[in-house]
Amino acid sequence: xxxxxxxxxxxxxxxTLDILQRLPFKSLLRFKCISKNWYGLISxxxxxxKHFNYHGNKKRPKIQFHDIDRPASDDDLIPMIIFSEDDSxxxxxxxxxxxxxxxxxxxxxxxxxxxxxxxxxxxxGTRSTTEYDPxxxxxxxxxxxxxxLPPVHFKPQPAFLLDIAGIFGFGFDPPLHK
Amino acid sequence: MASSxxxxxxxxxxxxxxEEEEFExxxxxxxxxxxxxxxxxxxxxxxxxxxxxxxTLIKIIKYMKKHGExxxxxxxxxxxxxxxxxxxxxxxxxxxxxxxxxxxxxSLIDLLxxxxxxxxxxxxxxxxxxxxxxxxxxxxxEEAEVYEQHKWAHEEGKEHIDHSAY
Numbered sequence: 001x002x003x004x005x006x007x008x009x010x011x012x013x014x015x016t017l018d019i020l021q022r023l024p025f026k027s028l029l030r031f032k033c034i035s036k037n038w039y040g041l042i043s044x045x046x047x048x049x050k051h052f053n054y055h056g057n058k059k060r061p062k063i064q065f066h067d068i069d070r071p072a073s074d075d076d077l078i079p080m081i082i083f084s085e086d087d088s089x090x091x092x093x094x095x096x097x098x099x100x101x102x103x104x105x106x107x108x109x110x111x112x113x114x115x116x117x118x119x120x121x122x123x124x125g126t127r128s129t130t131e132y133d134p135x136x137x138x139x140x141x142x143x144x145x146x147x148x149l150p151p152v153h154f155k156p157q158p159a160f161l162l163d164i165a166g167i168f169g170f171g172f173d174p175p176l177h178k
Numbered sequence: 179m180a181s182s183x184x185x186x187x188x189x190x191x192x193x194x195x196x197e198e199e200e201f202e203x204x205x206x207x208x209x210x211x212x213x214x215x216x217x218x219x220x221x222x223x224x225x226x227x228x229x230x231x232x233x234t235l236i237k238i239i240k241y242m243k244k245h246g247e248x249x250x251x252x253x254x255x256x257x258x259x260x261x262x263x264x265x266x267x268x269x270x271x272x273x274x275x276x277x278x279x280x281x282x283x284x285s286l287i288d289l290l291x292x293x294x295x296x297x298x299x300x301x302x303x304x305x306x307x308x309x310x311x312x313x314x315x316x317x318x319x320e321e322a323e324v325y326e327q328h329k330w331a332h333e334e335g336k337e338h339i340d341h342s343a344y
Contacts, residue, residue, distance in 0.1 A: 011272070011276075011310055012276075012279065014279075015275060015276070015279055015287075015291065016310075018287070018291040019291045019294045019295050019298075020295075022291060022292055022295035023295050023298075023299050024299060025331075026331045026334075026335075027298075027299040027300070027331075029328035029331035030303060030328070030331050030332055031303065031306060032324050032327070032328065033303045033316070033321055033324045033325055033332075034303055034306055034307055034312055034314070035307070035312050035313070035314060035315050035316070036315050036316065037312075037315075038312070039324060
């Protein structure tokens, strides 16, 4: 049986990256724990782009919104299930990847999702049911990282409120690349 | 790139391993390796490969010969060959991918990297360190912090994690 393959040369970085880019997200996030070097490699924007492009042609998870009956007390339930398109069954069936995205709680996410831009969605929600207090954020379903954008510093005229749905556009500014 | 075709004999090359063993191979097959192709263009016929040991070179030649005879009709056959080809220990795979990288055989690098990815994706962090010979340079506190960052990735489906380093 083989022993540890530490016979002289370290694995060249370009080969390591070639292997890593083929791995699913979940494995990569776990492998950040392996060493500081791997942590850096996996986290680097250059690698994130490379990984995304490599998997670009493959099937991507679909997001479906369901009107799950909300119990009156549970305002935080997000009516959403994320499916994997990887199952080759046709129709709308798929294995739910994330049944209840708990990590989206507290953002009052009940509004539209825009995107994805490079795999990241934007969402808007309201944090208060009485005031217009919009909350905008970015959500990466693969890593489950949620980031809120700085609060909006304007109060639109009441007349605008009805038209407000859908005006938050979402684009990607390449130099920022965050 | 002029090459005289005075005779109908196929041009042969000699590949020499790091252990000085020599192997004859048709040039048309050997040039699947970008490295060898460059040397041929510089008029080498004896190709020393100091980075590739005999055992690995034999496997690489086998791969190139199989892929050198690729036709429309034997695609399935080659697929089967590739599948069997990667059924090797991690030690052997590592030697092969380093050699393929050095020799610039794109299809083989692709095949081997994919084999690595398929085999390691469900392996535990510890197993990966063993396989690649990577020392852990995190302190326990640092490692715990990184673990927490993506806790769900470690926790969800952890019963399927493979802890073996083989």
